[in-house]
Amino acid sequence: MKMHQPSALLAERAQSERGVALIIAMMTIALMTALGMALIATTMTETRISSNYSDGSEALYAADAGVERVLQDVLTVPDWNNILNGTLQSSFVDGAPTGSRAMADGTQLDLTEATNMVRCGKVTTCSDTDLNSYTADRPWGPNNPRWQLYAYGRMDEMLPTATINSRMYMVVWIADDPSETDDQPTKDGEPSAEPADHPTNPGKGVLALLAHAYGPNGVKRVIEVTIARTDSTEIERGYTGQRGQDEQNRRARKAAVQTPGKALSRSLLGLSSGGFVSQ
Secondary structure, eight states: OOOOOHHHHHHHHHHHTTTHHHHHHHHHHHHHHHHHHHHHHHHHHHHHHHHHHHHHHHHHHHHHHHHHHHHHHHTTOSOTHHHHTTSOOOSOOOSOSSSEEEOTTSOEEEHHHHHHHHHHSSSSOOOHHHHHOOOSSOTTGGGSOOOEEEEEEEGGGSSTTOOOOOOOEEEEEEEEOTTOOSSOTTSSSOOOSOTTTOSSOTTTTEEEEEEEEEOGGGOEEEEEEEEEOOOHHHHHHHHHHHHHHHHHHHHHHHHHHHSTTOOOOOOOEEEETTEEEEO
């Protein structure tokens, strides 16, 4: 029988365990690397979510601002038929109503394709059959809106003072209100095609506005509103009420700031039919 010395046994055991420390070290490094990559991915995801939320909110406000800007032009147009047939545009445009525009993230927006998409849901030219088709999104047939490109441009160019800091691009289309029954979507308030059933045209003096705001990383927000023409008496009454409200707001702000021992206690942000209202 062969006998082993203690020193020989230790040497043999050390020989058999050689490289174990290296394997443990490599496994530890792999584990730490996986944890680090997971942390980086989580941080990047949170940053992207925060950025998308911020861009989405900005785009929503940009679309609302586009509607408010267009209303200033529409109110000065006596004959809305010139808007509906495409012969009249807003003063806020950045060139010809065709071609591509560069977005903040380097992508391109083709105005012609965008107009075709809102008209008939495809980027190619819309035929009369496409425009008059009954679909889930366009159930009015011959009275389907014929969206006319009315205003378009970068938000930071909306004011001549260059005080708007925004990367958004705004586009607004205008069309006849689809509640009309005259089968004339490029004319406002023509006599009804069915006088027996519709003695008056319910959409006379009513327009539909569609505002898109485009931002970086594919962000887009859409606002659609309906506006109606009113007589001068109602307009003057509205102006008087607005001036009274402005004066009350001015006094409330002044009292909150100048009255000793008092401070501005709260600020309210609401959504009205005309857009966002801050009090």
